[in-house]
Amino acid sequence: MAEAGIRPKHEELLAAAVRLFRQKGYHDTSMQDLAEAVGIQRGSLYHYIEAKEDLLWDIMDRAMRRLLDAVEPVAASSAPASEKLRRAVQAHLAVAAEHRDELVVLHVELKSLSARRRERMLALRDRYEGLFRGMVEEGVRTGEFRAADPKTVGLAILGACNWFTTWFRPEGPLSAADFARAFADLFLEGLVRSPQRQGG
Amino acid sequence: MAEAGIRPKHEELLAAAVRLFRQKGYHDTSMQDLAEAVGIQRGSLYHYIEAKEDLLWDIMDRAMRRLLDAVEPVAASSAPASEKLRRAVQAHLAVAAEHRDELVVLHVELKSLSARRRERMLALRDRYEGLFRGMVEEGVRTGEFRAADPKTVGLAILGACNWFTTWFRPEGPLSAADFARAFADLFLEGLVRSPQRQGG
DNA sequence: TAGAAACTACCAAACGTTTGGTAGGCCACA
DNA sequence: TGTGGCCTACCAAACGTTTGGTAGTTTCTA
Numbered sequence: 432m433a434e435a436g437i438r439p440k441h442e443e444l445l446a447a448a449v450r451l452f453r454q455k456g457y458h459d460t461s462m463q464d465l466a467e468a469v470g471i472q473r474g475s476l477y478h479y480i481e482a483k484e485d486l487l488w489d490i491m492d493r494a495m496r497r498l499l500d501a502v503e504p505v506a507a508s509s510a511p512a513s514e515k516l517r518r519a520v521q522a523h524l525a526v527a528a529e530h531r532d533e534l535v536v537l538h539v540e541l542k543s544l545s546a547r548r549r550e551r552m553l554a555l556r557d558r559y560e561g562l563f564r565g566m567v568e569e570g571v572r573t574g575e576f577r578a579a580d581p582k583t584v585g586l587a588i589l590g591a592c593n594w595f596t597t598w599f600r601p602e603g604p605l606s607a608a609d610f611a612r613a614f615a616d617l618f619l620e621g622l623v624r625s626p627q628r629q630g631g
Numbered sequence: 632m633a634e635a636g637i638r639p640k641h642e643e644l645l646a647a648a649v650r651l652f653r654q655k656g657y658h659d660t661s662m663q664d665l666a667e668a669v670g671i672q673r674g675s676l677y678h679y680i681e682a683k684e685d686l687l688w689d690i691m692d693r694a695m696r697r698l699l700d701a702v703e704p705v706a707a708s709s710a711p712a713s714e715k716l717r718r719a720v721q722a723h724l725a726v727a728a729e730h731r732d733e734l735v736v737l738h739v740e741l742k743s744l745s746a747r748r749r750e751r752m753l754a755l756r757d758r759y760e761g762l763f764r765g766m767v768e769e770g771v772r773t774g775e776f777r778a779a780d781p782k783t784v785g786l787a788i789l790g791a792c793n794w795f796t797t798w799f800r801p802e803g804p805l806s807a808a809d810f811a812r813a814f815a816d817l818f819l820e821g822l823v824r825s826p827q828r829q830g831g
Numbered sequence: 832t833a834g835a836a837a838c839t840a841c842c843a844a845a846c847g848t849t850t851g852g853t854a855g856g857c858c859a860c861a
Numbered sequence: 862t863g864t865g866g867c868c869t870a871c872c873a874a875a876c877g878t879t880t881g882g883t884a885g886t887t888t889c890t891a
Contacts, residue, residue, distance in 0.1 A: 461845075474849075474872075477848070478869080478870060478871070479870095567822070574824065575824065576822040576824060583814075586794070587794075593794055594791070594794055605783070613787070619822050623775065623777075623819045661880065661881085663879085672837070674841095674883075677882070679836095
């Protein structure tokens with residue numbers, strides 16, 4: 432919660448927690464696992480944190496803010512809706528590619544947070560979903576997009592983007608930017624060929 | 632694994648496990664929790680199962696087969712690719728709406744399976760992903776769809792469909808069929824308005 | 832009267848967390 | 862230039878509880 436400068440061992444611990452929580456899940460990762468990962472004794476972890484759940488919160492909070500920081504400027508810009516949406520997808524996938532494990536933990540371990548913290552996190556998530564819904568809304572309002580339910584469409588797009596973290600492999604032939612282009616084309620132009628546009 | 636007719640209490644146990652595993656996660660659900668949910672003592676659970684993991688496997692296996700049984704006939708039919716894709720999305724969302732908890736467990740708890748069982752499940756998942764990729768491939772091949780990478784598009788569509796389980800609420804104003812229509816419109820026609828088709 | 836269904840009692844291990852303590856570095860003060 | 866006080870970093874051991882699972886026995890029911 433309180434910023435405390437850079438504490439190397441604490442960062443190392445967080446990094447180990449991200450990896451283990453993604454691999455085994457929060458509840459199946461023991462303090463023993465975490466201690467071994469950073470090379471200290473189980474009890475010594477409490478020199479750095481007050482409780483196991485603090486690690487989970489820090490990871491999820493950080494991940495959520497990465498997404499908000501990446502997409503909020505895009506949503507606030509003055510480009511056409513289609514261009515905003517394209518850039519938002521690109522921004523999301525870029526974060527997702529660089530911080531895959533964090534984002535998987537964010538999505539999967541919401542249920543492992545305490546009620547208070549879960550509510551705070553859900554509020555941030557709602558804000559994030561609102562960005563995508565808002566861009567679709569804007570496109571529909573200005574007539575750039577066809578009539579569509581912005582909430583449903585926003586969730587569909589965000590779903591595809593969120594799922595990306597579960598299958599993307601950086602060692603594959605396509606980059607996150609490649610996938611972002613393919614995604615945006617799909618959402619904006621659709622699959623069905625139309626001779627009047629994009630000519631082939 | 633071996634089919635054994637209908638065993639009411641065993642079904643009750645499975646149903647309780649689905650609910651608890653979705654709510655709290657597999658590792659945070661104890662045998663005590665399960666026993667209380669079906670009104671027997673902890674040790675008595677082992678009259679119905681050999682190990683806790685059997686419950687997880689049965690749930691995931693059942694969920695995966697529901698999806699395959701729903702979509703495989705669609706993919707094997709002789710309709711145009713766009714129509715197949717529309718029906719596949721409809722079929723997936725129908726299963727997802729009726730068996731939400733099962734599908735969430737299927738997606739979230741893969742990591743909690745033993746290595747052997749996880750591999751078997753991944754094989755089934757690959758088969759399922761192949762159905763969607765195949766439909767896109769077909770559309771591109773026949774020229775019904777524009778040029779696109781079938782694997783990427785298949786995963787994007789499936790991602791949106793899989794994410795559906797995390798936010799769909801049956802008590803909401805829109806049915807799974809409504810969402811399926813909106814999803815299919817998005818994937819097939821895209822968002823950007825085109826005067827030459829669907830005229831408005 | 833056999834088998835299914837459930838009980839009680841128990842196990843060894845693991846859990847997250849707390850405790851009391853130590854080693855070494857830094858800094859003010861005499 | 863020592864030295865006492867405080868800090869960070871960590872250890873080893875123990876805390877009480879819970880874990881998944883087993884064994885042997887009793888109760889219900891067809």
